[in-house]
Amino acid sequence: MMQFMAIRQQLLEQINSGQLDPGQKLPSERQLAEAFHTTRVTLREALAVLEAEGRIYRLDRRGWFIAPNPWRYNPSDLIDWTTDFAAQGGQFAIQKETTTLASAEMSQQMHLPPFSAIYQAEGVVSSVGVPVGYVRTYLQPDYYPQHQQQTMSEKLSANVTIHQCHWTSRWEALEGAPMAALNVAVGTPALKLERHWLIERAGQLQAIRVDEEWWRQHAIALSSHSR
Incomplete structure (x- = not known):
């Protein structure tokens, strides 16, 4: 050996x-x-x-x-960041909330015309005071119209019927905002998750919420269940 x-x-x-x-x-x-x-x-x-x-x-x-035991995490479950990880000893803190110009890719996914505005929020999930997850969420404003008067928890638990969730994962070397938020050195590996929450409209699937997440290796263990 x-x-x-x-x-x-x-x-x-x-x-x-x-x-x-x-x-x-x-x-x-x-x-x-x-x-x-x-x-x-x-x-x-x-x-x-x-x-x-x-x-x-x-x-x-x-x-x-x-490392502590990882949190069990089903990416197909719609998560309220403020409360869901608290049951496993985690804490969630909003870093930034803003209305921003949708990228071309996001406009296409959300069936928005060019130069449309979307709601964006960024936050950090911590375990025992150590940041372990960086979350960036985009919301389609037609389905979350009152975001300026709502708390983040209210925005993410809005009464919207989700038809499907498509998610992907890959390992990624951290840099930029995720690296800074997680307080690690450049190049530190993290699990990158992208989750697209879809509704059916006029016979087509349309994303109304997109989550981008970066997790340190020890933070989560992906799990799912069949229905």
Whole structure:
């Protein structure tokens, strides 16, 4: 077995046995390298594998920490960010709400004429005070007309009948606004989710809400159920 995989296995055994608790900070990389009689390059290979597996996470300039159990997340469920993650110990905070010009792609998806305005909101989901998810939501104004007088929770729970949800996921290296919101280094990997909420209108499916989400590896475990 490669040395970095042997180190990964030893750390994993301590995590699985409960000797290392969720949220607990690991010793410094120098201390760990000395404890395992290895170089910091080899140690970082082991830590990178555990991070990719969602078992540890890194905070910029603070070090490595043991990851909590991931939240169960069904992307096909319509989520009220303010309340749904609270049941699992999460917190949601709005960072920005605005009316903005729809992109050409968004106009096409929402069947809007060129230069139409759409509602956009951005927020951060945190676990034990650590940001783990960055959310950007777009709403079609014809179906959310009173957004200026509503709270975010009221906007996202408006009485609109959704016909279908289409979602995709991929891994993405963080940069820009998601990177800053999650307080991580550029290039940190994250799970990117895109969810399109569709209604049927005049025999066609039309998006009236689009969610773009970036999640750190340890934050969520995707799950679904058949109906």
